[in-house]
Amino acid sequence: METLVFAVFAFLAVASAIAVVAHRNPVYSTMSLVVTLFSVAVLFVMLGAPFLGVIQVLVYAGAIVVLFLFVIMLLNIQAEEMPQGGQMAQRIASILGAVVFAGMLGLVFWRTMQPNSPPLTEELVSLRNLSRELFFEYLLAFEMIGLLLLVAVIGATVVARRPQQADTTEDWAASGDAPRVDGARSEPHINPETGDRVAARAGRS
Amino acid sequence: MSYVPSDLIAVVAKLAVMLGFILTVVPVMVWVERRGSALIQDRPGPNRLGPLGLIQPLADALKFMFKEDVTPSAADKPLYLAAPALALLPALSTICVIPFGPDLVVNGETHRLVIADVPVGVLLFLALSSLGVYSLIVAGYASNNKFSLLGGIRASAQLISYELALTVAVLAVLMPVGSFHLADVVSYQREHIWNVVPQFVGFVVFLIASFAETNRLPFDLPEAESELVAGFHTEYSAMRFASFFMAEYAAMTALSALGVTLYFGGWSLPGVDLDGWLGALVGLITLVVKVAICMAVFVWIRWTFPRFRYDQLMRLGWKVLLPLALLNLIVIAALTVAGWL
Numbered sequence: 033m034e035t036l037v038f039a040v041f042a043f044l045a046v047a048s049a050i051a052v053v054a055h056r057n058p059v060y061s062t063m064s065l066v067v068t069l070f071s072v073a074v075l076f077v078m079l080g081a082p083f084l085g086v087i088q089v090l091v092y093a094g095a096i097v098v099l100f101l102f103v104i105m106l107l108n109i110q111a112e113e114m115p116q117g118g119q120m121a122q123r124i125a126s127i128l129g130a131v132v133f134a135g136m137l138g139l140v141f142w143r144t145m146q147p148n149s150p151p152l153t154e155e156l157v158s159l160r161n162l163s164r165e166l167f168f169e170y171l172l173a174f175e176m177i178g179l180l181l182l183v184a185v186i187g188a189t190v191v192a193r194r195p196q197q198a199d200t201t202e203d204w205a206a207s208g209d210a211p212r213v214d215g216a217r218s219e220p221h222i223n224p225e226t227g228d229r230v231a232a233r234a235g236r237s
Numbered sequence: 238m239s240y241v242p243s244d245l246i247a248v249v250a251k252l253a254v255m256l257g258f259i260l261t262v263v264p265v266m267v268w269v270e271r272r273g274s275a276l277i278q279d280r281p282g283p284n285r286l287g288p289l290g291l292i293q294p295l296a297d298a299l300k301f302m303f304k305e306d307v308t309p310s311a312a313d314k315p316l317y318l319a320a321p322a323l324a325l326l327p328a329l330s331t332i333c334v335i336p337f338g339p340d341l342v343v344n345g346e347t348h349r350l351v352i353a354d355v356p357v358g359v360l361l362f363l364a365l366s367s368l369g370v371y372s373l374i375v376a377g378y379a380s381n382n383k384f385s386l387l388g389g390i391r392a393s394a395q396l397i398s399y400e401l402a403l404t405v406a407v408l409a410v411l412m413p414v415g416s417f418h419l420a421d422v423v424s425y426q427r428e429h430i431w432n433v434v435p436q437f438v439g440f441v442v443f444l445i446a447s448f449a450e451t452n453r454l455p456f457d458l459p460e461a462e463s464e465l466v467a468g469f470h471t472e473y474s475a476m477r478f479a480s481f482f483m484a485e486y487a488a489m490t491a492l493s494a495l496g497v498t499l500y501f502g503g504w505s506l507p508g509v510d511l512d513g514w515l516g517a518l519v520g521l522i523t524l525v526v527k528v529a530i531c532m533a534v535f536v537w538i539r540w541t542f543p544r545f546r547y548d549q550l551m552r553l554g555w556k557v558l559l560p561l562a563l564l565n566l567i568v569i570a571a572l573t574v575a576g577w578l
Contacts, residue, residue, distance in 0.1 A: 059313075059316070070368075086360040086364045087364075089365070089367070089368070090360060090367055090404075093367070093368060094363075094367025094370075095367065095397055098370055098371070098393050098396070099393070101371075101374050102374075102393040102394060105374070105386060105389060105390050106390055108386075159357075
């Protein structure tokens, strides 16, 4: 019974993972990713780590991939618009990534093949043990990851804001006026896409 | 796995009880919703078929079965057909972690009255129900209709926002209990007091967020009919539409059962301590009655509140509910550490 469940979900995980990278339609790729995450979660549960499995579904399949879909649908990316092939830098990056991943996988295999490696017990991956390790042994790394995510959020906000400011600055420059950060007066020459925001900002101050 | 079914009959019986419950709820709720809305709007409502119109849901179901099943030619077929099934799956599976009675001893074997007695029950519920959003998004995308797409996009943003507040509110319940096991949550409330008293703020957050999670008015933005026709299920007809309909009520039932278990003592009643078959029966009936009261509140709220605007919805989720839930979490954590809970 357990072998059968393992076989089904191991197959599903690999097949859907291939579909994630191979499918042309981004929505299908994302949905395949959900299947991959769910299958791997089932494997976690079978290894005696139900907490890890459930958290994987809750956080990744239930929240993060939903945001992927949100972005794909908001931008309405179609299969035909996807870049064909890819640039040189992209290829080098993908080869580097594959090498690093293969190395990590090899390390894991090599370590578990050692005769004196500790067996994977339920005690080792129990909720209590997991949280103790996370909040005592690896507290610094844990907090650093949180900080890293915060930096990513701030970075995304900055990147999303910059073009808008550049646009308005150009418009001010084009109309022969100095850029006014406080927006004390509304401009006659306004970019139609950002115009309402500029006007709103001027109105507030 | 820690749980191995020792007796197949027991598992099948438990499945029959809970699935029977959740599937019976759907037609009953259709009747309650239609008659309830009529009551609130001061009109008779469907009253022709059977006493008080009780046979009406059967007629509705027959109508759905015999309607033409239309698939738009521009639809993304595989995803379009998968979406209704994706809606029903999480709604029906989440009920498996809800305990519905005290331990039952049959022929010397102890059975826990819950379908899946897993140590991370609450998280499993939240994880499975969080997968429900895919049906809305996929339906919205695959229909190839701008109203559906807008509904799907709204659903994804709304559910992510409110899931956060909901999860944090649930976390505050689990802290004094010290376990993810829903059976432990119930026994904790039997020893102390219903969680709704010490965790009233958390309960209010949970209640509001559960309306958003089940897409019920005042938060039914993904299908807001005044602006999006019918939102994500605009293109669906016949039984496929009925699947979404059933999934909505099943999800409401499951979430009500979770809320009742977390805040209102689940199957237990204060002062009542029965065991054996009588205890099991009383436990099940208590749970059903409590869930029924919650469902009545769902209907009552739906027909008395106007719909929120989308920006109001997002502001409420991120600027009011989430900070409130976090504050509740901090206070409960402090009280737990101080040993007052």
